[in-house]
Amino acid sequence: MKKSNTSPLGGMQELLPRLQIEFDRCRHDIEEAFLQHGFQRIETPTIERLSILLAKAGGETEKQIYKVVKTAECQDDADQALRFDHTVPLARYVVEHLNDLAFPFRVTQVGRNFRGERPQKGRFREFYQCDIDIIGRNRLSVEYDAEVILTLAEALRRLPLPGDFRIRVSNRKLLTGLLEALNLEQHASAIFRIIDHAEKVSVEKTREALEELKIGSERVTKIVDFMNLCGDWRSMVAQLRGFNLENAGFREGVRELERVLQTLEVWTQAQNATYEVVADMKIVRGLDYYTGTVFETILLDHPEVGSICSGGRYESLASNYTEQKLPGVGGSIGLSRLFYILRNFGSVTESMKMPVDYCLIPLDETRSVMATAAELAQKLRRNKHVVDVVWGQKKLGDKMKYAGKVAERAVIIGEEEVRLADQGGFKVKNLISGEEEILMV
Amino acid sequence: MKKSNTSPLGGMQELLPRLQIEFDRCRHDIEEAFLQHGFQRIETPTIERLSILLAKAGGETEKQIYKVVKTAECQDDADQALRFDHTVPLARYVVEHLNDLAFPFRVTQVGRNFRGERPQKGRFREFYQCDIDIIGRNRLSVEYDAEVILTLAEALRRLPLPGDFRIRVSNRKLLTGLLEALNLEQHASAIFRIIDHAEKVSVEKTREALEELKIGSERVTKIVDFMNLCGDWRSMVAQLRGFNLENAGFREGVRELERVLQTLEVWTQAQNATYEVVADMKIVRGLDYYTGTVFETILLDHPEVGSICSGGRYESLASNYTEQKLPGVGGSIGLSRLFYILRNFGSVTESMKMPVDYCLIPLDETRSVMATAAELAQKLRRNKHVVDVVWGQKKLGDKMKYAGKVAERAVIIGEEEVRLADQGGFKVKNLISGEEEILMV
Numbered sequence: 046m047k048k049s050n051t052s053p054l055g056g057m058q059e060l061l062p063r064l065q066i067e068f069d070r071c072r073h074d075i076e077e078a079f080l081q082h083g084f085q086r087i088e089t090p091t092i093e094r095l096s097i098l099l100a101k102a103g104g105e106t107e108k109q110i111y112k113v114v115k116t117a118e119c120q121d122d123a124d125q126a127l128r129f130d131h132t133v134p135l136a137r138y139v140v141e142h143l144n145d146l147a148f149p150f151r152v153t154q155v156g157r158n159f160r161g162e163r164p165q166k167g168r169f170r171e172f173y174q175c176d177i178d179i180i181g182r183n184r185l186s187v188e189y190d191a192e193v194i195l196t197l198a199e200a201l202r203r204l205p206l207p208g209d210f211r212i213r214v215s216n217r218k219l220l221t222g223l224l225e226a227l228n229l230e231q232h233a234s235a236i237f238r239i240i241d242h243a244e245k246v247s248v249e250k251t252r253e254a255l256e257e258l259k260i261g262s263e264r265v266t267k268i269v270d271f272m273n274l275c276g277d278w279r280s281m282v283a284q285l286r287g288f289n290l291e292n293a294g295f296r297e298g299v300r301e302l303e304r305v306l307q308t309l310e311v312w313t314q315a316q317n318a319t320y321e322v323v324a325d326m327k328i329v330r331g332l333d334y335y336t337g338t339v340f341e342t343i344l345l346d347h348p349e350v351g352s353i354c355s356g357g358r359y360e361s362l363a364s365n366y367t368e369q370k371l372p373g374v375g376g377s378i379g380l381s382r383l384f385y386i387l388r389n390f391g392s393v394t395e396s397m398k399m400p401v402d403y404c405l406i407p408l409d410e411t412r413s414v415m416a417t418a419a420e421l422a423q424k425l426r427r428n429k430h431v432v433d434v435v436w437g438q439k440k441l442g443d444k445m446k447y448a449g450k451v452a453e454r455a456v457i458i459g460e461e462e463v464r465l466a467d468q469g470g471f472k473v474k475n476l477i478s479g480e481e482e483i484l485m486v
Numbered sequence: 487m488k489k490s491n492t493s494p495l496g497g498m499q500e501l502l503p504r505l506q507i508e509f510d511r512c513r514h515d516i517e518e519a520f521l522q523h524g525f526q527r528i529e530t531p532t533i534e535r536l537s538i539l540l541a542k543a544g545g546e547t548e549k550q551i552y553k554v555v556k557t558a559e560c561q562d563d564a565d566q567a568l569r570f571d572h573t574v575p576l577a578r579y580v581v582e583h584l585n586d587l588a589f590p591f592r593v594t595q596v597g598r599n600f601r602g603e604r605p606q607k608g609r610f611r612e613f614y615q616c617d618i619d620i621i622g623r624n625r626l627s628v629e630y631d632a633e634v635i636l637t638l639a640e641a642l643r644r645l646p647l648p649g650d651f652r653i654r655v656s657n658r659k660l661l662t663g664l665l666e667a668l669n670l671e672q673h674a675s676a677i678f679r680i681i682d683h684a685e686k687v688s689v690e691k692t693r694e695a696l697e698e699l700k701i702g703s704e705r706v707t708k709i710v711d712f713m714n715l716c717g718d719w720r721s722m723v724a725q726l727r728g729f730n731l732e733n734a735g736f737r738e739g740v741r742e743l744e745r746v747l748q749t750l751e752v753w754t755q756a757q758n759a760t761y762e763v764v765a766d767m768k769i770v771r772g773l774d775y776y777t778g779t780v781f782e783t784i785l786l787d788h789p790e791v792g793s794i795c796s797g798g799r800y801e802s803l804a805s806n807y808t809e810q811k812l813p814g815v816g817g818s819i820g821l822s823r824l825f826y827i828l829r830n831f832g833s834v835t836e837s838m839k840m841p842v843d844y845c846l847i848p849l850d851e852t853r854s855v856m857a858t859a860a861e862l863a864q865k866l867r868r869n870k871h872v873v874d875v876v877w878g879q880k881k882l883g884d885k886m887k888y889a890g891k892v893a894e895r896a897v898i899i900g901e902e903e904v905r906l907a908d909q910g911g912f913k914v915k916n917l918i919s920g921e922e923e924i925l926m927v
Contacts, residue, residue, distance in 0.1 A: 049537065049807050051582040054566065057531035059579065061586050062593070065527050081867045083842045083874030083892070086506050090498035090612055091532065091598060092552075096490065111533075112555040113568070116602030119611070125495060127554070138500065141492040145502050147891035151874065152503070157532060161557030170560070171531055186878025188851075311853060315860030366490050401524045410629075412752060419756030426522045433524030433592065437627025450588035451524070 056162070056170030058381050063395035068384055071204055071393075075175045075378060076155055078200035082192070084153040084177050089134035091157070095124035100365035101133050101334070109160040127159040131176040132375065136363035139180055139371060148182040149189065155380075167389075169381045175200070178375030180362055185372045187301045190338040190358050191308035197354050197376045198313075198320055201342065204383070207390045208346040210353070213275075213325035214309075215339050216302045217357070219285065220329060222295025223271055227264050240272050241331045274326040278306035281324040298337075305338055321345070336360040338374065350386050354378045402430040403473070404452035406444045408459035417463045421456065421471060424486045449476050456484070497603070497611030499822050504836035509825055512645055512834075516616045516819060517596055519641035523633070525594040525618050530575035532598070536565035541806035542574050542775070550601040568600040572617040573816065577804035580621055580812060589623040590630065596821075608830075610822045616641070619816030621803055626813045628742045631779040631799050632749035638795050638817045639754075639761055642783065645824070648831045649787040651794070654716075654766035655750075656780050657743045658798070660726065661770060663736025664712055668705050681713050682772045715767040719747035722765040739778075746779055762786070777801040779815065791827050795819045843871040844914070845893035847885045849900035858904045862897065862912060865927045890917050897925070 053059045060068055080086070092113055099107065111127040128134050131154040139150065155175045162168055177196055179189045194212060201210060220240070224233050235258060243251045251272075255265045274284055282303045290296070302324060309322045330339040337358035344350060356376025363371050387393040403425055407418045422432045433452060435444045441457070448455040455474045456462075462471060471484045494500045501509055521527070533554055540548065552568040569575050572595040580591065596616045603609055618637055620630045635653060642651060661681070665674050676699060684692045692713075696706045715725055723744045731737070743765060750763045771780040778799035785791060797817025804812050828834040844866050848859045863873045874893060876885045882898070889896040896915045897903075903912060912925045 047581060047808050049541070050535070051538070051578045051807050053531050053578075053582075054533060054535060055563065056560075057533065059530060059582075060528070061583060062526035062528055065529060068529075069527060081870070081872050083845075083872055085503035085841050086510060087501070087503055088506060088509075089500060090494050092495060092498065092600070092612060094491070094495060097492075100490070108558045111557060114553040114555060116552060117549045118604040119497075119602040122496065137492045137494075140488060141494075141500075142502060147888060149888070159533070161560040163559040171533060184878075188877035192875060192877065308856065311856045312860040312863075315857055316864050366492050367488050400526050404524075415749065415752045416756055419753040422753075423757050429522070431522050431524055434633065436629035436633065437625075447588060447590075 054170075055164050056168070058169055058171070058385075061395070062400065064388075064393075066396040066398075066400070067393050068380075071384060071387075072155065072173065072175070072380060074203040075200040075380065076153070078203055079153040079155075079175070079177050079196060082151070082177075082196040082199070084151045084196070086153055086155070087135075087138060088156060089128070089131070089138055089154065091127055091159075092125050093128050093134055093137070095126045097137055097366075098126050098128065098133055101136075106160070109162050111159050111161050129160050130158055131156070131174055131377070132178070132362075135176075135178060135180075136366060136371075140363045140367045140369070143367075143369065148180065149185055150180045151177070152180065153177045167382055167385045169385075172379060172381035175378040175380050176375060177377075178362075178373055180371050180373040183370050183372075185374065187304050187338070187358075188308050190301075190374045191305045191312065193356060193374050193376050194305075194309060194322075194340055195312050197342075197356070197378065198318065199316075200378060201354060202318070202320065205387060205392045206344060207387070207392045208344060209320050210342050210344050211321040211323060212309075212340055212342050212354075213323055213328045214302065214305060215324065215326055215328040216298040216305075216337055217329065217335050217339055218294045218298030218301065218337060219326065220271070222290060222292040222298055223267070223288070225294060226290045226292040227260075227267060229260060229264065232258050232260060236268065237329050237331070240268075240327060241329050243272060243327055272326050274324070276323060278303065278310070278322075278324050282306075301337055330355065330357055333357070334359050340376065347386075347390070353383050353386070399451060399453045399476075400431065401433040401448075401452035402454065403432050404448035404455045404476075405432060405434045406441070406448065406455055406457045407434070407436075408441070408457060410438075411460075413463045414458055414460065417466045418458045421458070421466070421486060452476060454482075495611075496605050497609070499610055499612070499826075502836070503841065505829075505834075507837040507839075507841070508834050509821075512825060512828075513596065513614065513616070513821060515644040516641040516821065517594070519644055520594040520596075520616070520618050520637060523592070523618075523637040523640070525592045525637070527594055527596070528576075528579065529597060530569070530572070530579055530595065532568055532600075533566050534569050534575055534578070536567045538578050538807075539567050539569065539574055542577075547601070550603050552600050552602050570601050571599050572597070572615055572818070573619070573803075576617075576619060576621075577807060577812075581804045581808045581810070584808075584810065589621065590626055591621045592618070593621065594618045608823055608826045610826075613820060613822035616819040616821050617816060618818075619803075619814055621812050621814040624811050624813075626815065628745050628779070628799075629749050631742075631815045632746045632753065634797060634815050634817050635746075635750060635763075635781055636753050638783075638797070638819065639759065640757075641819060642795060643759070643761065646828060646833045647785060648828070648833045649785060650761050651783050651785050652762040652764060653750075653781055653783050653795075654764055654769050655743065655746060656765065656767050656769040657739040657746075657778055658770065658776050658780055659735045659739030659742065659778060660767065661712070663731060663733040663739055664708070664729070666735060667731045667733040668701075668708060670701060670705065673699050673701060677709065678770050678772070681709075681768060682770050684713060684768055713767050715765070717764060719744065719751070719763075719765050723747075742778055771796065771798055774798070775800050781817070788827075788831070794824050794827070840892060840894045840917075841872065842874040842893035843895065844873050845889035845896045845917075846873060846875045847882070847889065847896055847898045848875070848877075849882070849898060851879075852901075854904045855899055855901065858907045859899045862899070862907070862927060893917060895923075 113125040335357035339357035341352035342354040358374040554566040776798035780798035782793035783795040799815040803814040
């Protein structure tokens with residue numbers, strides 16, 4: 046009977062109403078956690094100047110930008126495209142509204158971003174991201190890195206995850222400092238990429254990839270030793286100090302990592318948190334713009350799905366748009382992808398709760414019956430109930446069938462009920478148990 | 487200090503955090519009213535197949551569609567564009583998921599749509615629309631038209647409007663039937679356009695425009711008489727019957743209008759509603775796809791801003807995509823435009839409430855101070871309070887200055903407070919009144 050292809054485009058998420066309820070609940074729980082930690086909501090436009098987006102995008106991202114064609118009536122506008130993340134529009138927003146914001150500016154954006162990637166299972170081209178960022182003016186203490194991680198962890202705790210999670214923290218200054226000390230700056234991006242990739246391949250493959258750089262086996266060993274460091278922060282800090290590197294950046298990295306992990310320890314203890322926080326030198330966050338703390342999060346029982354929440358510290362949010370130094374730290378939960386994962390694990394299923402509390406079924410269309418239905422609906426809605434009314438002249442059986450699909454309870458309203466209503470009572474049929482109840486309103 | 491243009495693109499709404507709070511509140515209140523009336527939320531993708539959008543769009547709308555350029559990695563996809571309303575994606579959604587939905591399907595979509603219009607004050611190119619629709623399978627009783635109007639009115643009632651509003655209702659079958667009876671079918675779209683435009687020009691101009699059609703002054707008078715009908719439904723129905731038209735469509739239009747207005751009367755009386763509902767033959771909803779009931783809403787004290795909420799009945803939602811008959815009725819509140827109007831009238835201003843309830847200020851970074859702050863934050867957040875923590879080694883004065891900008895209360899935590907905390911008490915500075923309070927947790 047269909048005349049055309051009505052499936053959504055590839056890479057787009059489209060949910061039935063009962064799953065949408067669960068998606069909305071996840072989104073709500075995340076946002077509530079963010080707001081309770083003092084983050085303020087903003088919304089930036091979906092469409093931005095292409096020049097603004099290209100100032101940051103590079104490599105893969107640039108190839109994935111959806112450009113927007115100017116319409117006949119907007120010919121004089123700048124070239125435009127859909128935003129691919131929340132960070133670039135945030136940078137523009139902060140510069141634009143610099144004098145109207147209080148710093149450190151705690152900000153959250155929850156919305157849809159767009160990347161025209163090759164189709165892959167569980168990857169979306171239009172996807173929800175739930176971001177938080179804290180932006181300082183000139184400086185921003187390193188404890189805010191811990192604050193961002195704590196806030197994201199609290200949001201994750203509220204979601205129906207299959208088991209607990211582990212937050213893996215590192216600091217970019219460590220690897221950068223190590224490479225400086227080993228005179229390997231010119232190989233930095235290659236080495237970052239190899240470490241970022243290390244968990245997807247065998248230990249031998251990683252070593253081979255490093256050896257292909259022809260940097261000598263001693264330096265390869267140093268790098269492999271470094272990237273394998275992982276564990277409790279006290280032992281980690283001791284081991285990093287044991288590297289005895291005379292590099293200022295490396296030493297600052299150790300101090301920052303120590304401070305972030307110490308802060309996280311105090312706070313997670315106060316919360317009796319069950320999630321784990323570890324230092325892990327394999328975390329580099331690819332070729333992103335991070336300059337200090339970096340973190341990723343894995344599900345303990347399902348590390349194979351990769352990071353479900355990540356972020357880090359950037360020295361300057363908006364250096365492309367302003368001379369003002371705006372250091373920041375942020376992180377993001379990729380909700381569309383995470384929701385897809387939770388559905389696959391069966392952690393999320395269609396809402397079992399009926400969307401409607403009371404389905405009112407007027408038996409005829411006389412004024413008194415209608416008025417009785419209207420007054421009952423009014424009272425129930427005032428008490429925050431969801432009320433549906435079945436209109437029209439269908440058979441009662443058909444109306445009850447509809448009610449059974451959407452509602453927990455049905456109230457049939459005919460002349461008898463009009464009389465009963467004068468005494469404040471209604472016969473209610475519980476559609477789940479099949480029992481009759483009397484509702485006094 | 488700015489290096490590039492950081493303003494949002496023309497036609498995009500971008501709010502400071504304190505106004506965003508008010509926007510979010512309006513959006514929440516509207517959605518809550520919709521949900522309480524049994525409408526189920528769905529979200530459709532922002533990007534759709536161009537062929538799906540063009541199947542409905544026509545005339546002006548088509549010129550305003552933002553096309554999206556396929557990225558290098560999505561070359562095999564269909565041509566794409568941004569949705570310009572919620573109705574077209576809904577039609578596709580209902581056809582796609584036909585067997586998984588319960589009919590009549592009460593559905594709401596709240597999200598951003600896109601039209602690349604010429605720039606105008608208070609018109610946005612990216613704008614929020616809050617839609618509800620009820621879709622039947624094969625048939626849908628006319629009382630559902632009243633249900634949609636009642637639900638939208640309830641949503642409007644919850645908004646900070648400047649004064650009350652009037653809902654103006656008509657039925658397309660009346661004008662269509664009149665033109666049939668007058669043998670004016672071939673002029674129908676011209677006449678629809680003239681009536682739709684009538685309120686923006688003088689009475690004479692409208693008459694002149696009709697006379698230019700060369701249809702004879704008797705028929706012009708009939709049309710002018712018809713379009714000037716407006717008022718209470720009882721007198722209106724009597725006057726329409728007084729036209730004595732032997733046209734089946736016209737008669738059906740009278741019956742439908744009567745039934746819709748009768749239903750609205752019973753329900754608004756039960757709610758003690760203060761808004762007005764009138765029948766008004768000037769309402770035609772332009773060249774839209776409506777086939778029965780049509781309605782618009784004006785602010786009583788500010789009719790000049792035009793309709794703030796409108797919609798109507800369509801005989802077949804998805805005739806472009808399926809043979810299945812899916813009659814529907816829907817309506818929409820254009821939230822971005824309405825919010826702009828409310829700001830202009832001063833009905834909405836920046837939220838005066840501070841976003842943060844308690845701002846915690848640790849005096850130093852010893853473990854005991856940090857642990858005390860962490861425990862207090864945990865307890866307050868568990869009680870649904872918004873808690874911010876000011877980190878780092880700034881001066882206390884600077885920290886208090888920040889707190890004063892974002893928070894209602896500040897709690898300074900030093901060694902003394904650690905001792906006090908053991909007895910469960912904290913000294914709290916109320917930043918609004920300046921007074922000190924003791925908080926027992």
